[in-house]
Amino acid sequence: MLKVKAGDLARMGLLFERYHRELFGFLYHMSHNPDASDDMVQTVFYRMLKYRHTFTGDGSFRSWMYHLARNVLIDTTQQQKRSAQHHDLAAYADRIGGGPLADESLQREQEVALLQEALARLSPDHREVLVLSRYQELTYTEIARILDTTEGAVKVRVHRAMNALKTMYLNSEQQR
16 A cells, blocks of 8 residues: 555555455445445545555554445445345355355254344344454454544453343344
8 A cells, every 4th residue: 555655556456355345345245235235345445545755654454444344334324324225145255255155054043144134133233243253353443443432442342242242143043
């Protein structure tokens, strides 16, 4: 990113190739809308170019990138005020990363569906910290930079979010 900041805009393609799937996964897990996630990924990279002068290199690039992605998500949500649309995750698995989904047993598919439903029902704040920490595998330090808070506060948020997810998952499981 420092080279892009210095004017080597051709390097932006390399950044896109490395991070567009990761960003799509984060934005998809937050919005549950693949089309909007695609648009937001493009907007994030546009903003990277537009605001490249703000990247100092002091923190990690991923923290800066997720900070931009989070702002794009907030802006998009405020602009469109749309209801969340859930789509079949299997159709977009290659874009989220991790390769094609293997044939799993019916039990496993049901557990995953229950977990996705529970995650979707979490508050946006809880869902955000879980997606960043568990799906995107960011460190608590990186998440703290993204959320503009302390690492200790992030640990507390993740702990509370995990407890809320567990409760929702177990309630969903009992209802089925």
